[in-house]
Amino acid sequence: MSSKPRLLSLQGELFLAKVVNQKAGTYFSVGNMPTLKLKVNTKKIDHYDSRYGQRAKDATLYKETGVEVDGELEEVNKENLAIVMSGRTIEIAEQQFTDVSLGDVQAGQMIDLEHRNLSDVKFTDAQSTVIEPSKYILDETFGTVIFDETIASAVKWSGIAGEVTRTTMVTDIDVEYSALFKGIDTFTGDKVVLRIWRMQFSPETEFDLVNEDFAKYKLTGEALADNSKANDAELSVFGHIERFAIAE
Known part of the structure; x- marks a missing residue:
């Protein structure tokens, strides 16, 4: 009997928590995101053999590795606006x-x-x-x-x-977040979880003040290594992805 192919079609929700003193606080949802991508990047040096006349690549040295998150926000609540503006949200009485x-x-x-x-x-x-x-x-x-x-x-x-809610601009560039993505594979029904231990968001953004349609705001972040997990064979310094099925 043939099994269902292990294809993937994901949807889900991203949660963030501020990291203070190396500990994640309370997670909050960033709301609906039309797009959300995980990107792995590297810097490498290739080695080529010069002995046999073919100049063939025979080794690669990966010098640097990194993980980035790239997405769009639709819901601009006070937490999200602080992230987009790299600022701080203050309640003015x-x-x-x-x-x-x-x-x-x-x-x-x-x-x-x-x-x-x-x-x-x-x-x-x-x-x-x-x-x-x-x-x-x-x-x-x-x-x-x-x-x-x-x-x-x-x-x-x-x-x-x-009373007003005030968000400052470009005052908290170095804030760290922990990321948790709760996802579902709409093809197989499997659940998918993404964990990133430490993350900083880029202060470079565009905030449209006039919109002809529903606004979307770019969100880009870079994972930072948690070296306390470097020797754990089941984890990594950046985070991990888990996939599992729920027994019926």
Whole structure:
């Protein structure tokens, strides 16, 4: 009786955990990924025989080996955005501001108040006289204001800035992650697991600010060796792939 051919058609989900003090923390899902690839790369030196007139290659020395992950993110939650931006995600609590100076303002110029999700905003002049709302256009959502006329003295503002989630850009390039991929072979039904002990993601990316379709963001990472596993015959310094069937 013929057996089913061992072909492979994979789908699955990637989980990451920050590595702190050489220990992986809590894993989180990066969500749906349209593409995800594992690439093994090497640098080698070839040796050629010069004795018999054929210049035949008779040996190869592999000097360097590496493992890379290449994929696309669709779900840009706060964890994913921190990875894409090589930054840090911070929860900014609601804040009260009182008499913040804007200096002299000119008519028609948009001023960034540098805080978002505003409420209870008012503007005053140097004598603490409230400036009438009819004299300016305030965008409370994005925290900008345009005065319709020049104010004779320096302007101050007061108000409340609501909670926001802030992600810094290119501040945490050296963060390490542990990777766990839970996959299923849709042809045979086998399960496939990928483990990478240590990984760093490239800070080089593109983040489209205007989209005509669902956005996708490039994710590339490089495995780093865990030399504590170098002498373990069942593991490797980079990680491994496991494939198994579930008994019915």
